[in-house]
Amino acid sequence: MIYLDWAASAPPEPRSLDEAREISLRYFANPSSPHAAGREAGERLADARARFARLLGADPQEIVFTSGGTESNNALLLSLLDKRRLGGVDRQKSRIVITAIEHASVYEQARGLEGFGIACAVVKPRQNGLVEPNAIVESLDDNTALVSVMLTNNETGAIQDVAEISRLIREFSARKGRRILLHTDAVQALGKMPFSVRTIGVDAASFSGHKIGAPRGIGALYLRSDVSPGFLALGGAQEGGRRPGTENLAGACALALAAEIRISRMEENVSAAAAVAERLIQGLRRIPGARIFPETRTGADAGSFSPYIVSAGFPPLPGEVVVRIADSQGYRISTGSACSSKKKDRTRVAEGMGLSKETALSVVRISIGPATSAEEIDGFVQAMREEIPPVFEMSRGRG
Secondary structure (H helix, E strand, C coil): CEECECCCCCCCCHHHHHHHHHHHHHCCCCCCCCCHHHHHHHHHHHHHHHHHHHHHCCCHHHEEEECCHHHHHHHHHHHHHCHHHHCCCCHHHCEEEEECCCCHHHHHHHHHHHHHCCEEEEECCCCCCCCCHHHHHHCCCCCEEEEECCCECCCCCEECCHHHHHHHHHHHHHHHCCCCEEEEECCCCCCCCCCCHHHHCCCEEEEECCCCCCCCCCEEEEECCCCCCCCCCCCCCHHHHCCCCCCCHHHHHHHHHHHHHHHHCHHHHHHHHHHHHHHHHHHHHCCCCCEEECCCCCCCCCCCECCCEEEEECCCCCHHHHHHHHHHCCEECECCCCCCCCCCCCCHHHHHCCCCHHHHCCEEEEECCCCCCHHHHHHHHHHHHHHHHHHHHHHHHHC
């Protein structure tokens, strides 16, 4: 089995799992308990928070541990239902600005808030999957409370210029005399590209552990220290009163370690991934009928695309057919985001880039990781070269 679906979930990092097991066995007390065992657990939680914050260029009190990226995204957007988060704007007049290619946990939650009186403006990317920063600014108005732009797209690998978007939003806010919050879903960026929450200028950012080898069920939300609370979940004072419930101490420690491992190896991993991505893209382009999305992409577009994610297809063959063909040959790929694979609107991101419905249905995602080798990619390309043309012929015959 050759695993090429790292963007959905990465193989676990053994040291991270060992850390989770060790912490679970030694520090099983509730971190909120006042006795010695509880205090020891609390100290380990504080240490994990400080370590993770340091990697992001944040302060420890700005990190809220969650169950993953989806909860982090949902919690921030739902906090807009608290009027304190709206910065004085009446809820019935307030607006959120997002892009058409956001993860479902941002896109659907933002659209869902329309039922509570919060309008949602959706900005489309260019055909290359990149969002024009000025298009974001043009969508702002006096009632905009929040902008959310994904740092690295989970289906195409497109890297948005969040730092420039932040700069333009700050200029707009200064002219209007009120602050607009900027959030980014950084799930596919953590450990895969160099950045800090300070340098990209965001007020909030979401992260997930299992994308970088930590156990499932742990993630984090960065909240700039001067961003008001306003969370709706109640029932405990954990995480500074922002997320009630006994903390996942083992998960938090495992997340911090997994992030440290990935970031310490980032430069060599990115270099290797770029070479593998270029090999994949050029290999697919030599197969009749294959297309890369966007078609202008090359593996050398390091500043615009993550080398860990490649979007391709063999239109008009449905993506599900290509996934089954690859699966039969021992290669695990996907039709896009695992969170949207069973939904009728799974083509939203591809169509948002201007692809027709038929072409969008043909899109598959090949996502790699630090362990992916050139030989595995060559094998995948060869399997597609052998298996896809006969299916093309059969589909033409039926047509």
